[in-house]
Amino acid sequence: MEKAGSESQPRGRRYASLRGRTAFRRVFRAGKRRRSGGVVVIVASGATGLPRVGVVAGAKKVGGAVQRNRAKRRLREALESVPLRNDHDYVVIASKQVLNAPFGELESWLRQAVDEETPDG
Numbered sequence: 784m785e786k787a788g789s790e791s792q793p794r795g796r797r798y799a800s801l802r803g804r805t806a807f808r809r810v811f812r813a814g815k816r817r818r819s820g821g822v823v824v825i826v827a828s829g830a831t832g833l834p835r836v837g838v839v840a841g842a843k844k845v846g847g848a849v850q851r852n853r854a855k856r857r858l859r860e861a862l863e864s865v866p867l868r869n870d871h872d873y874v875v876i877a878s879k880q881v882l883n884a885p886f887g888e889l890e891s892w893l894r895q896a897v898d899e900e901t902p903d904g
Contacts (some may be wrong), residue, residue, distance in 0.1 A: 798867055801837030801874065810837070810874045820892035821880025822858070829872030836862060840877040854881045861889045865897050873897070 801807065814827035829835055838858050840851040854877040867873060881889060 797863065798834045798836045798873075799832075801835040801872055806835070806872065807837055807839075807874060810872045814872070814874065817896040819896040820888065821878040821884055822889075822892050822896060823876040823878075824893065824896035825874040825876070826897070827872050829870055831870055834867040834869055834871050834873060836867070836873045836875065838875045838877070840881075844876075844878050845882070846879065850879075850882055851877075857881055857886070857889060858893070861886065861893050864890050865893045867897065 801810070810825055810827045810829075814825035816823055816825050836859075838855045840854040840858075842851065845851050845854050858875050858877055858881060862875070875893070884892075
């Protein structure tokens, strides 16, 4: 039996969520990394269809649960204005800078990191 909403796209989102340990591990191993400002973006070729995005905010780098959730919300919102390529998977890793950076700067970091990435394949 398939989980409800496992591959669903949230309302208004132009990408699907990257889910599962194996999917994240594949992107970490096969993807190309690019740091821009307070974010690291890892890009790898993915399944056909919408781009899939996973957002990571670790406790050591970002802080407690409230800060981690805030960082992930800000990154997800900023990703809405960044053109992502279909058939690719992205992992976005937050740093503490994401919490206090002006939103326009956050969008700029993501745009730079995504635009300059060309995954293998």
